[in-house]
Amino acid sequence: MTDNSEHPDEGRAWLSPSLAPLAFAAGLILVLIGLVTDYIVFGVGIAIAVVAGFIWVYNSSRDVREAPEPEVADEATVEPAPAARAPAQSAQRYSRGALLTGATIGLGGVIGVAVTVPILGFAVAPVFIDQGEDDVDLGPIGNFPEGQYVIANFDYKRVNNEVEAPSVARRTAYIRNNGFVDELPSFTILSNRCVHLGCPVQPAGPTGDASDVDGLSVTLVPVQPANFSCPCHGGAYDTEGNRTAGPPVRALDRYQFKIVNGNLVLAGRFSVSEVDGQGSEAKIKAYKLYPPGTHVDGPDQWMTPLVS
Amino acid sequence: MSTKEQRDDFTRYKRDVKKEGKRFFPYAVFHDTVMSLFVVAVIIGLAALWFFTSGEEAGDAGILGPRYQSEADPAAIQFVPRPDWYFFFLFYLLRIFKWPESVILGTIGIPTIALILLMVVPFIDRRRERRLLRRPVAMVASVLVIASLGILTYKGATAKEGAAGAEDAIPEWIVDGNLVENAEVVLSTDPDAAALDADPGDAETLIEEGAELLVQAGCLNCHVYRNVGAQNLGAPDLTEEGSRERGLEWQIGHLKDPPAFSGGSLMPSFATLTDDQLLSLAVFLESSRGN
Amino acid sequence: MARSKSARQQQLEELALAPVEWLDERSGVVQGSKWFLFRKVPRDVSWAQTLGSATLTAFIVQLVTGVVLAMYYKPDPAAAYDSILAITNDLTWGWLARGMHRWGASVFIILLFFHMGRVFIYGAYKYPRELNWLVGVIILLLSLAEGFTGYLLPWDQTAYWATVVGININATAPIAGPFIADFLKGGAEIGGETLARFYSLHMLLIPGGLIALITLHMYLVTRLGVASPPWSKEAAGRERVEVETRKRGLVEPRRRKSVSRKDQT
Numbered sequence: 001m002t003d004n005s006e007h008p009d010e011g012r013a014w015l016s017p018s019l020a021p022l023a024f025a026a027g028l029i030l031v032l033i034g035l036v037t038d039y040i041v042f043g044v045g046i047a048i049a050v051v052a053g054f055i056w057v058y059n060s061s062r063d064v065r066e067a068p069e070p071e072v073a074d075e076a077t078v079e080p081a082p083a084a085r086a087p088a089q090s091a092q093r094y095s096r097g098a099l100l101t102g103a104t105i106g107l108g109g110v111i112g113v114a115v116t117v118p119i120l121g122f123a124v125a126p127v128f129i130d131q132g133e134d135d136v137d138l139g140p141i142g143n144f145p146e147g148q149y150v151i152a153n154f155d156y157k158r159v160n161n162e163v164e165a166p167s168v169a170r171r172t173a174y175i176r177n178n179g180f181v182d183e184l185p186s187f188t189i190l191s192n193r194c195v196h197l198g199c200p201v202q203p204a205g206p207t208g209d210a211s212d213v214d215g216l217s218v219t220l221v222p223v224q225p226a227n228f229s230c231p232c233h234g235g236a237y238d239t240e241g242n243r244t245a246g247p248p249v250r251a252l253d254r255y256q257f258k259i260v261n262g263n264l265v266l267a268g269r270f271s272v273s274e275v276d277g278q279g280s281e282a283k284i285k286a287y288k289l290y291p292p293g294t295h296v297d298g299p300d301q302w303m304t305p306l307v308s
Numbered sequence: 309m310s311t312k313e314q315r316d317d318f319t320r321y322k323r324d325v326k327k328e329g330k331r332f333f334p335y336a337v338f339h340d341t342v343m344s345l346f347v348v349a350v351i352i353g354l355a356a357l358w359f360f361t362s363g364e365e366a367g368d369a370g371i372l373g374p375r376y377q378s379e380a381d382p383a384a385i386q387f388v389p390r391p392d393w394y395f396f397f398l399f400y401l402l403r404i405f406k407w408p409e410s411v412i413l414g415t416i417g418i419p420t421i422a423l424i425l426l427m428v429v430p431f432i433d434r435r436r437e438r439r440l441l442r443r444p445v446a447m448v449a450s451v452l453v454i455a456s457l458g459i460l461t462y463k464g465a466t467a468k469e470g471a472a473g474a475e476d477a478i479p480e481w482i483v484d485g486n487l488v489e490n491a492e493v494v495l496s497t498d499p500d501a502a503a504l505d506a507d508p509g510d511a512e513t514l515i516e517e518g519a520e521l522l523v524q525a526g527c528l529n530c531h532v533y534r535n536v537g538a539q540n541l542g543a544p545d546l547t548e549e550g551s552r553e554r555g556l557e558w559q560i561g562h563l564k565d566p567p568a569f570s571g572g573s574l575m576p577s578f579a580t581l582t583d584d585q586l587l588s589l590a591v592f593l594e595s596s597r598g599n
Numbered sequence: 600m601a602r603s604k605s606a607r608q609q610q611l612e613e614l615a616l617a618p619v620e621w622l623d624e625r626s627g628v629v630q631g632s633k634w635f636l637f638r639k640v641p642r643d644v645s646w647a648q649t650l651g652s653a654t655l656t657a658f659i660v661q662l663v664t665g666v667v668l669a670m671y672y673k674p675d676p677a678a679a680y681d682s683i684l685a686i687t688n689d690l691t692w693g694w695l696a697r698g699m700h701r702w703g704a705s706v707f708i709i710l711l712f713f714h715m716g717r718v719f720i721y722g723a724y725k726y727p728r729e730l731n732w733l734v735g736v737i738i739l740l741l742s743l744a745e746g747f748t749g750y751l752l753p754w755d756q757t758a759y760w761a762t763v764v765g766i767n768i769n770a771t772a773p774i775a776g777p778f779i780a781d782f783l784k785g786g787a788e789i790g791g792e793t794l795a796r797f798y799s800l801h802m803l804l805i806p807g808g809l810i811a812l813i814t815l816h817m818y819l820v821t822r823l824g825v826a827s828p829p830w831s832k833e834a835a836g837r838e839r840v841e842v843e844t845r846k847r848g849l850v851e852p853r854r855r856k857s858v859s860r861k862d863q864t
Binding site for chain 2: 635636637638639640641642644645646648649650652653656657660676680683684687688694695697698699701702703704705706708709710712716719720721722723724725726727728729732733736740743746747750753754755756757758759760761763764765768771772773776789790824825826829830833835836837838
């Protein structure tokens with residue numbers, strides 16, 4: 001198939017050689033469109049396709065129909081080889097090769113960074129972003145009798161108060177109302193995740209009947225624990241959350257709380273190294289939330305210097 | 309040893325293989341195919357056995373375990389997790405390192421050291437010798453590794469699960485252990501029964517209450533009773549506690565202050581329980597004499 | 600069958616093999632396959648050396664069943680468990696696909712350890728196969744990670760809590776531990792992001808790495824050859840000593856026989 005050539009002999013072609021196949025294609029497109037829209041377009045398409053096809057075949061068969069002409073080598077137009085491109089590279093500061101190599105590596109580096117940093121950042125960002133914890137409304141303070149522990153089951157992140165259980169956001173905490181200290185209510189609110197490796201910690205004591213709090217997806221169960229123990233590897237905590245036996249590395253984590261309109265509302269969690277004293281007189285050595293298994297104080301704290 | 313000898317060895321190896329070796333296809337491929345067929349048959353067999361001996365209910369286990377447990381509940385209190393069996397050796401390692409400072413040895417320390425040793429094996433052992441009987445270090449190392457992996461996996465597999473489902477087993481306990489009859493005997497013969505206001509007629513109520521308390525008060529987090537519960541912190545098996553004949557007063561005193569009655573005990577004090585609860589627990593324990 | 604083929608037979612053969620020829624000329628694939636399939640291995644190689652390919656078979660079973668399971672599994676915490684129930688109980692042969700995948704994982708790991716032990720005992724990690732051993736160790740690590748990430752996917756109690764403990768074990772590592780744990784969790788809590796991350800790791804990253812490394816592993820085995828059992832009398836590479844057998848007459852030259860010395864390697 002001849003393409004655009006400059007030979008003056010080509011005047012015998014009926015159309016410029018590349019136009020015929022294009023016209024044929026256009027004709028086919030019109031045929032297809034016409035099948036969908038109306039028959040006029042269809043007919044026009046067929047006509048164009050037939051005509052253009054005939055011209056195309058006529059053009060390309062010209063070599064067969066005509067006598068072969070000897071090829072004239074008119075290569076006189078070849079450019080003189082740039083022989084005089086002498087190795088003047090020594091005279092230049094950067095050879096072309098070195099420039100191209102540098103540019104390739106440099107641009108390649110830019111591309112690599114442009115692709116990797118945002119993507120990796122997407123994967124790794126959650127590690128460094130401080131993810132806030134929503135407040136959780138647990139209902140009226142009256143549901144928490146003084147001096148007694150209550151197992152509270154609630155949704156930690158809620159959407160429109162309508163979350164089905166068991167859902168990913170459900171949590172359990174052990175809550176004890178300690179009465180008032182200087183007219184401010186005092187609560188001991190322990191997280192039920194063991195600080196050794198995160199297994200659920202169980203209250204060692206008889207439980208009462210469960211009750212649901214109206215309007216909130218919160219379940220409360222009274223319990224009289226002698227202590228809290230973890231069946232996974234034998235961790236044990238006393239009723240203040242201090243570790244008494246086993247591999248846990250610190251006391252149980254706790255929840256911050258506030259009182260809003262007479263309701264107990266849980267805020268974020270924090271880690272505790274130990275607790276002196278009991279109930280409303282307890283002195284809690286608090287730290288920001290650490291993952292389980294991480295020491296918050298003592299000589300072993302050096303192992304996690306970046307979490308502070 | 310010099311690298312020239314290694315290279316000569318390898319050259320000789322290649323020459324031998326070229327001269328005397330057999331073609332991979334079909335000789336070795338035949339063995340491979342038979343073995344692969346066996347492997348696929350085993351996999352299908354296991355899958356069929358697992359499926360057809362288990363039920364649709366969550367936790368309904370057959371010979372090879374249940375099809376699934378109940379749906380994930382992050383707020384659960386009563387679940388004791390287990391990894392897949394090939395992690396049992398790591399899982400049991402965690403149970404061995406019980407002191408808070410040593411936890412990192414079991415989680416990261418030992419596995420990392422083992423991994424590094426595994427990786428540097430070809431760089432530590434550069435001898436040409438390949439016969440096992442002439443590589444004493446390799447022989448000892450492989451025996452040690454196989455034995456310890458095997459033992460740790462076995463211990464991890466048989467480590468007691470925890471108290472899930474124990475409540476349902478209480479009626480069986482009462483029947484299999486003749487607990488009510490034993491309780492009547494205990495209540496009539498124990499010297500302190502009268503002082504504690506305990507009557508043989510209450511035997512059944514006391515036993516039922518005691519059993520429920522055993523489950524609810526978390527005793528099974530450290531003790532084992534009739535193959536249910538966890539073994540932690542050196543707590544003894546309570547299935548035949550009554551055979552030790554310690555008496556009701558000892559049991560109640562021990563529950564209130566364990567280290568005083570059992571030196572070095574890590575058990576916490578259950579003095580917060582009421583006297584009635586303590587009595588029922590004591591009667592239950594004293595009546596437990598196995599089968 | 601006649602040894603020499605008639606011209607017609609030759610023509611037919613050429614016609615039949617034409618597509619293969621076409622492919623080979625452009626890619627060298629036939630040459631490569633011949634190099635892999637028809638290479639020579641020592642004559643004393645037998646059943647012990649089938650563990651590697653058995654492991655590969657188990658891996659391929661995992662790949663195939665995994666792809667099929669992925670067509671029905673939904674990696675969202677609200678739907679994951681139900682999709683597993685549907686696969687196991689309702690869909691045709693779903694129980695077989697899930698069962699094979701689950702038990703195939705165990706078989707794969709067992710065979711991995713057996714294969715590793717066999718290589719160690721045979722001393723087949725020594726020169727020149729050290730690199731292959733390293734590649735194998737990395738394959739072992741990735742396979743364990745694959746098992747760990749896959750364990751979470753059914754999203755039942757066992758899956759969830761075992762993953763909690765597993766991630767927290769990583770958190771105890773010095774310095775980087777809490778960050779590794781956060782990366783795995785996809786945030787501060789184990790939840791929907793964790794499931795999606797583990798799914799991505801389990802389906803894409805780790806299998807990709809495994810396929811690449813297993814290919815490298817097999818290439819190295821093909822290139823470096825299979826080691827003979829060290830105690831074999833016919834071990835390839837054993838040292839030989841020229842020993843005179845019996846004296847021949849004046850006319851015949853003395854025949855020398857090669858035997859293996861007592862301390863062969």
